[in-house]
Amino acid sequence: xxxxxxxxxxxxxxxxxxxxxxxxxxxxxxxxxxxxxxxxxxxxxxxxxxxxxxxxxxxxxxxxxxxxxxxxxxxxxxxxxxxxxxxxxxxxxxxxxxxxxxxxxxxxx
Amino acid sequence: xxxxxxxxxxxxxxxxxxxxxxxxxxxxxxxxxxxxxxxxxxxxxxxxxxxxxxxxxxxxxxxxxxxxxxxxxxxxxxxxxxxxxxxxxxxxxxxxxxxxxxxxxxxxxxxxxxx
Numbered sequence: 001x002x003x004x005x006x007x008x009x010x011x012x013x014x015x016x017x018x019x020x021x022x023x024x025x026x027x028x029x030x031x032x033x034x035x036x037x038x039x040x041x042x043x044x045x046x047x048x049x050x051x052x053x054x055x056x057x058x059x060x061x062x063x064x065x066x067x068x069x070x071x072x073x074x075x076x077x078x079x080x081x082x083x084x085x086x087x088x089x090x091x092x093x094x095x096x097x098x099x100x101x102x103x104x105x106x107x108x109x
Numbered sequence: 110x111x112x113x114x115x116x117x118x119x120x121x122x123x124x125x126x127x128x129x130x131x132x133x134x135x136x137x138x139x140x141x142x143x144x145x146x147x148x149x150x151x152x153x154x155x156x157x158x159x160x161x162x163x164x165x166x167x168x169x170x171x172x173x174x175x176x177x178x179x180x181x182x183x184x185x186x187x188x189x190x191x192x193x194x195x196x197x198x199x200x201x202x203x204x205x206x207x208x209x210x211x212x213x214x215x216x217x218x219x220x221x222x223x224x
Contacts, residue, residue: 004151008149033212033213035215040217041217042111042113042199042215042216042217042218043199043215044111044215045212045213045214048212087152089152095206095211096154096165097152097154097213098151099151099152100151101149101150101151102149102151
């Protein structure tokens with residue numbers, strides 16, 4: 001079966017750095033997405049990786065290793081507004097999105 | 110504002126009621142989706158429409174009935190639901206299906222409670 005694993009919950013301190021990991025086992029690979037979802041709001045697109053390596057976008061970076069079936073989302077200079085759930089999703093060989101259950105990130109002052 | 114609007118935002122219905130969820134996208138996309146989101150579970154894809162044609166039905170019970178009159182509007186008709194159907198229902202759209210970098214844009218969801 002297809003599976004996406006990410007930690008259920010993480011806690012970090014304002015101003016610090018946090019890394020949210022995502023491992024996947026899917027039938028084929030056509031890209032990996034990260035979304036942010038604040039409580040009661042729509043998931044919003046953060047990043048897309050299809051080739052190995054690091055994609056940087058401001059305070060957020062996303063890394064992909066296809067050979068290891070692994071990605072991480074790196075958040076720097078954490079702010080209170082970064083408290084949210086972070087969803088990892090992989091597009092499989094049929095172009096279907098397979099979703100993880102999300103990681104709830106709690107930022108403390 | 111994501112360009113995908115859902116109504117109502119909150120809905121409480123009895124198990125014998127009939128109600129509908131509405132979704133409208135203002136992005137000029139051709140593909141639209143219904144997802145179910147339950148606490149601590151992955152998003153569950155329910156239905157996919159591409160150019161108004163249904164391309165995916167992920168073994169969804171018949172008490173959920175989708176309708177796509179045009180590429181901008183999507184409905185989810187609900188009847189004789191069960192309490193376990195209580196969840197957040199998310200509508201989404203994308204330019205089309207396939208294409209590696211195709212990004213999905215979500216609406217803010219309709220919170221459904223079945224009593």
